[in-house]
Amino acid sequence: MTTAGPARLNRDIGRRIVPLFRPYRVQVAVVVGLIMVTSTIGIINPLLIEAVFNKALFVPGGPNIRLLVILVTIMAIVPIVNGAIGILQTYQTTRVGQLVMRDLRDRLYSHLQTLSLAFFTGTKTGEIQSRLANDVGGVQSVVTTAASTILANIVIFASTVVAMIILSWQLTIVALVTVPVFFWLTRLVGERRRRVARSTQESLAAMSALSEETLSVSGVLLAKVFGNQARDTARYHEENQRQAGLQVRQQMIGQGFFTIVQVFLSITPAAVYLVAGLLLTRGTGISAGTVVAFTTLQTRLYFPIGQLLQVSVELRSSLALFDRIFEYLDVVPDIVDAPDAVDLPAIGSGGRVAVREVFFHYPGAPQDALKGISFEADPGQLVALVGPSGAGKTTISYLIPRLYDVTGGSVRIDGADVRDVRQSSLAAAIGFVTQESYLFHDSILANIQYGRPGASRADVEQAAREAYIHDRIMEFPDGYDTIVGERGYRLSGGEKQRLAIARVLLHDPRILILDEATSALDTASEREVQKALDSLMGSRTTIAIAHRLSTIVNADVINVIDGGRVVESGTHRSLLRDGGLYSSLYQEQFDGGKVQWRCPDGDVMADGTVRHRQPQAGITGAG
Numbered sequence: 001m002t003t004a005g006p007a008r009l010n011r012d013i014g015r016r017i018v019p020l021f022r023p024y025r026v027q028v029a030v031v032v033g034l035i036m037v038t039s040t041i042g043i044i045n046p047l048l049i050e051a052v053f054n055k056a057l058f059v060p061g062g063p064n065i066r067l068l069v070i071l072v073t074i075m076a077i078v079p080i081v082n083g084a085i086g087i088l089q090t091y092q093t094t095r096v097g098q099l100v101m102r103d104l105r106d107r108l109y110s111h112l113q114t115l116s117l118a119f120f121t122g123t124k125t126g127e128i129q130s131r132l133a134n135d136v137g138g139v140q141s142v143v144t145t146a147a148s149t150i151l152a153n154i155v156i157f158a159s160t161v162v163a164m165i166i167l168s169w170q171l172t173i174v175a176l177v178t179v180p181v182f183f184w185l186t187r188l189v190g191e192r193r194r195r196v197a198r199s200t201q202e203s204l205a206a207m208s209a210l211s212e213e214t215l216s217v218s219g220v221l222l223a224k225v226f227g228n229q230a231r232d233t234a235r236y237h238e239e240n241q242r243q244a245g246l247q248v249r250q251q252m253i254g255q256g257f258f259t260i261v262q263v264f265l266s267i268t269p270a271a272v273y274l275v276a277g278l279l280l281t282r283g284t285g286i287s288a289g290t291v292v293a294f295t296t297l298q299t300r301l302y303f304p305i306g307q308l309l310q311v312s313v314e315l316r317s318s319l320a321l322f323d324r325i326f327e328y329l330d331v332v333p334d335i336v337d338a339p340d341a342v343d344l345p346a347i348g349s350g351g352r353v354a355v356r357e358v359f360f361h362y363p364g365a366p367q368d369a370l371k372g373i374s375f376e377a378d379p380g381q382l383v384a385l386v387g388p389s390g391a392g393k394t395t396i397s398y399l400i401p402r403l404y405d406v407t408g409g410s411v412r413i414d415g416a417d418v419r420d421v422r423q424s425s426l427a428a429a430i431g432f433v434t435q436e437s438y439l440f441h442d443s444i445l446a447n448i449q450y451g452r453p454g455a456s457r458a459d460v461e462q463a464a465r466e467a468y469i470h471d472r473i474m475e476f477p478d479g480y481d482t483i484v485g486e487r488g489y490r491l492s493g494g495e496k497q498r499l500a501i502a503r504v505l506l507h508d509p510r511i512l513i514l515d516e517a518t519s520a521l522d523t524a525s526e527r528e529v530q531k532a533l534d535s536l537m538g539s540r541t542t543i544a545i546a547h548r549l550s551t552i553v554n555a556d557v558i559n560v561i562d563g564g565r566v567v568e569s570g571t572h573r574s575l576l577r578d579g580g581l582y583s584s585l586y587q588e589q590f591d592g593g594k595v596q597w598r599c600p601d602g603d604v605m606a607d608g609t610v611r612h613r614q615p616q617a618g619i620t621g622a623g
């Protein structure tokens with residue numbers, strides 16, 4: 001790292017931090033005014049000391065009590081007034097700082113919301129959360145106090161130097177000689193601390209990511225079934241150890257530095273006494289009052305330097321954090337509304353989806369995931385996508401709601417290229433049932449309402465009825481107010497799926513994308529889910545990544561995907577007749593049509609009966 005590098009970085013980041021305060025110009029101006037007042041008032045008392053000594057206390061003929069009382073009264077009032085203004089200033093500073101922090105957190109969160117799925121698949125969740133929480137938290141003290149501390153101390157420093165010169169320019173030179181040494185030290189220590197701070201923060205993020213991954217339900221489950229707890233614990237310990245070491249280093253760099261500062265602070269007044277003595281022997285008239293006033297002022301000279309150094313160390317450490325925050329803010333969202341984007345026409349009967357010669361390449365992947373896919377789904381049609389694992393079915397489903405942009409060809413809805421349509425309008429028109437039924441740690445009501453915020457209780461219940469989950473919900477003591485954790489409190493896999501279906505029913509999209517879960521449900525749950533799905537599909541245009549026989553057989557068109565291409569297309573009957581890939585998949589997966597759906601406890605047969613396998617302990621119930 002060259003020395004010019006960090007300096008330029010600091011300036012660039014500085015240029016980006018200042019605009020954060022722009023909306024609060026007026027408040028900032030008030031704070032600046034208050035700081036100027038409080039920081040200058042402080043020199044009044046030391047200057048009065050000279051007068052107290054020379055004009056009131058030690059005067060020929062005894063102390064001048066009248067003058068002394070006046071001076072002492074002023075000396076008593078000054079700190080009271082100053083304290084009051086100080087409180088006001090602290091309040092204003094903290095308030096502005098917190099408003100800026102609020103804006104920064106909001107900006108980062110809303111920016112992250114605009115980023116595409118690709119960003120999140122490529123970044124650890126814990127890492128993102130760490131930047132939002134730890135890094136923004138880390139710059140908080142700087143934003144709330146650094147600027148005001150710097151300004152206050154510069155004013156204190158400058159006003160003190162002026163007052164000192166008024167008292168004695170010779171002594172001022174002695175007092176100021178050490179200042180450049182301090183500044184040199186600051187730069188040195190600040191730079192080191194900044195580097196350690198960045199490593200500390202990276203290590204914190206790594207720890208968050210690790211605990212987030214391994215202490216989630218799925219993570220714990222995985223570790224337990226593979227017996228990897230000890231390995232995970234060792235990984236955590238290693239990072240934790242690094243973190244502890246870095247924290248000690250960070251703390252010690254500051255400490256050693258401040259000890260040196262303390263030594264300087266103690267030595268310099270002694271030097272002043274010495275020089276004052278030398279000046280007196282040469283006949284330069286320096287009064288006792290001047291020396292006392294001067295040494296009192298001196299603490300005001302070094303105190304701000306100490307403070308400035310401390311803030312500058314903190315500031316430099318925080319610049320590393322700002323760096324990390326701006327790094328995220330600088331990620332340009334790759335999927336944004338076109339400037340002339342339009343809303344899809346709100347016609348209930350629409351919903352024609354046309355996928356035309358679509359190519360798609362995942363960033364960094366060796367080859368295209370989709371290689372010229374074309375198919376259509378007319379309003380109300382059920383189009384099934386089937387094919388072996390890794391064929392590209394999920395990728396196709398992501399392109400329709402524009403979670404990714406095609407790299408060639410186009411996806412059109414009712415004639416409009418999805419890239420020309422507002423994303424909010426696309427989201428309103430399309431419903432997505434993913435394999436994993438993700439529920440928030442909130443009430444059942446809130447989870448279903450997520451499909452249409454503000455929907456009435458009656459609408460929610462109607463959706464739940466259509467998803468065949470209402471009766472089950474009513475069995476809970478808290479009914480719709482039951483909290484479903486990430487663990488899915490009292491909810492089986494099938495129930496969670498039906499809740500997710502109710503959520504989409506409430507959303508009421510004209511196009512439905514259905515990624516049928518392959519997760520193992522027992523036969524009873526499976527039939528309930530099937531009924532819920534039937535009512536969800538209804539008369540919507542449905543594109544289903546189908547794993548159920550009924551979905552496939554009922555499809556108006558089945559597209560068989562293999563290696564990123566549509567290799568066969570037609571109805572169930574015509575494809576069976578052709579005897580191609582579809583026909584062999586059909587034999588393999590559905591036993592030539594006898595099996596509708598395979599479950600751990602048995603198979604749901606195409607005629608609706610259940611063929612049970614021998615009972616297996618522990619599999620029935622929650623899926």
Ligand SMILES: Nc1ncnc2c1ncn2[C@@H]1O[C@H](COP(=O)(O)OP(=O)(O)OP(=O)(O)O)[C@@H](O)[C@H]1O
Pocket residue numbers: 121362363365369387388389390391392393394395396
């Ligand atoms: N985020 C990603 N980055 C890079 N490559 C990916 C990504 N997601 C999927 N792929 C690759 O793209 C190809 C198509 O994957 P896709 O998930 O669409 O298949 P699929 O037919 O849905 O499979 P399955 O039925 O197993 O879910 C695969 O080779 C896969 O490895």
